[in-house]
């Protein structure tokens with residue numbers, strides 16, 4: 263099996279971290295930071311993992327190819343990949359698979375979040391033959407049973423699903439990407455446990471979305487006015503999947519816990535994000551992750 267030649271363990275990762283930090287603030291982009299979309303890139307590159315077949319995950323950086331990069335579930339992530347391109351050019355020894363996952367971890371920390379332990383060693387696929395099939399990432403229009411279906415496949419439990427969902431403290435939905443519209447919290451470039459607090463506290467109402475959104479599979483979402491906001495300010499939002507966390511008897515106690523205990527959320531988020539970016543990454547004794555555990559046939563079904 264051919265993989266790209268890589269020397270990723272010999273480079274200076276601290277310099278890469280510094281260079282990622284240096285590009286995070288971007289005045290004209292969204293809320294002034296590319297941090298949230300970098301976190302989403304790290305997550306979507308990892309979230310294709312399937313425990314049973316041991317396929318997918320961040321190793322390989324398959325999103326460089328159309329079958330994964332062109333998946334409507336990944337709409338908008340081409341911007342994140344383009345933002346990181348100058349860093350790849352400056353440090354050509356790093357693999358895309360390492361760069362994308364590292365960038366997510368660096369962004370979380372830079373936005374006020376916890377340290378996420380990160381290890382190097384991923385390789386890049388030389389072609390797209392090992393890419394996972396589409397349809398493995400979650401659909402925000404669905405509910406708790408769908409979240410379980412998707413995240414149990416990766417090997418996560420209910421507590422971990424709720425902790426991971428707290429990443430929606432960051433960033434926003436874009437009508438031209440997912441069809442959903444708006445931010446979850448008032449300060450979407452500041453990592454915090456506001457997402458859980460607002461889920462519990464605000465009076466969420468269902469709002470129908472435009473035909474353009476409905477065509478992307480987003481026909482409605484939850485909205486609520488931020489506390490103290492003027493009526494003409496755009497409301498905060500929750501996806502149907504986000505709101506399902508407080509409708510479900512097993513998820514809800516974790517939402518309550520993380521709303522009350524910021525430190526517990528930070529600790530649990532750090533652990534679960536570290537687990538996410540490690541899914542399917544098996545290193546040899548030299549520290550380099552191989553694809554030897556993958557067999558092409560596993561993707562056929």
Ligand code: CCH
Nearest residue numbers: 298299301302305400401402426429433434435436439440
């Ligand atoms: Fe998410 N997410 N996500 N999400 N997500 C979206 C945006 C972000 C779902 C759907 C959406 C996680 C889990 C889920 C981020 C991190 C994580 C959007 C808007 C949708 C839709 C995309 C757009 O329009 O640009 C669903 C469903 C799930 C199910 O659980 C997890 C897990 C993480 C990370 C740990 C981040 C960050 C964003 C903001 C991106 C941006 O561009 O601002």
